[in-house]
Amino acid sequence: MKSIEKNELIWNGRYLDYEGVRYFDYSASGFCFVMKGRRAEAVILSDPDSWNEDNKAVLGIFVTDGDDTSIKAIPEEPTQRVTLREHENRITLFESDIEKTVCVRVMKFSEAAFGYAGLKALEIDGELKVFEPVENHPLKLEFIGDSITCGYGIEGVWEKDTFTTQQERPDKAYAFLTAKALGAQVQLCSWSGIGLISNYVDPETVNLPDTHWLMQANWPYTDKSLSLRLGLEPEVWDGSRYEPDVLVIHLGTNDLSWVRGLEERRLEYVAQLRQLIEAVHRRSPKAKIVCCLGIMGEALNDSVKEAVELFKKDFPKSCAEFLPFTQQLESDGIAADWHPSAVTHKKASEKLTSLICKL
DSSP: OEEOOGGGSEEESOOEEETTEEEOOSTTOEEEEEEEEEEEEEEEEOOGGGSOGGGSOEEEEEEEESSOOSGGGOOSSOSEEEEOOSSEEEEEEEEEEEEEEEEEEEEEOSOTTSOOOEEEEEEEEEEEEOOOOOSSOOOEEEEEESHHHHTTTTTSOTTTOOOOGGGOOGGGSHHHHHHHHHTOEEEEEEOTTOOSSOBOOOTTTOOSOBOTTOGGGTTTBSOHHHHHHTTOOOOBOOGGGOOOSEEEEEOOTTTHHHHTTOHHHHHHHHHHHHHHHHHHHHHSTTOEEEEEEOTTOOTTHHHHHHHHHHHHHHOTTSOEEEEEOOOOOGGGOEEGGGEEOHHHHHHHHHHHHHHHHHO
16 A cells, blocks of 8 residues: 555645644545555544534545546545544545546535544555646635535435434535536535624524624634634635635525614624625635525525625725525425525526626
8 A cells, every 4th residue: 555645635625734634624625536546545533522423524435437536527426425433534435356547536524513524644555646737727616605505404304304414415505516517616614503793593582692603703714613623723724725716605594593684783794794705805806706695584685785785886896796596495395404405505506607607
């Protein structure tokens, strides 16, 4: 077996290096490689003792014949799904009796809010294909969002299942589907329950906003939650590592639980979204920005449009658009905890893909 260096792999999403381990924590992040051989094994670290069985980290492993590493070559279902139940997990990624050329992809299915994943070592019985950097990179997309972007509960059923990380499928959510349709690279910074003026609170019983973990304090860092868990000062994300052509913001679903139709709170939401749009524009000045909302409630859709218009008034040369989504239909199926189904995600993806093509 031959050891492979982490920088020889093709990486997707934000990652954090610490003490020889490369952590990939956000939804749909991970790595892939092409090899000709018989076997590949990885050692993946996690923190299973911090979580019950429902919230441990989950990976999807995709093995396809040939050397196509593009997003369009990723099949709809993984070859295997692995729950990280040990601190050190030795995983057979690929095994064959005969020598084959395959693309092996490891994708984080569960989100950064729960168990983490870090590549400690990778060994192959065979030869690794090394890809030379090319000048014409595909379109790059970045998504800043909440549970909808994470693919929360897609494989669960409303009123039957309660959420587990086993049900999360970011590759079936609107963001990843949009990237796949466009043949684009994609990076997600998404966290379930997160908002701009409040995370999700029970509208019936809670009379204070939950502001302990808002997106404005999370998005600027490579992986703030992981850094804190490792006892590190959070590393500011270096935007030059990934320069998006289109940046999509999908935030407001959880703020809805606190706004509750009150104008003062609605205006605060507009102000905070307007500020976030400016922040992402200043970090990625060439990126076109799309703000969307509505799948789990349309009450703040006009407020998103207002925030976009306020931003464009101050930055008239920038490209920023509002894309309203319509609320999910029960006839399309409802996933766990009243989240959108795969059908609803596909509809949203088609609408977003169409807009990005026009942009």
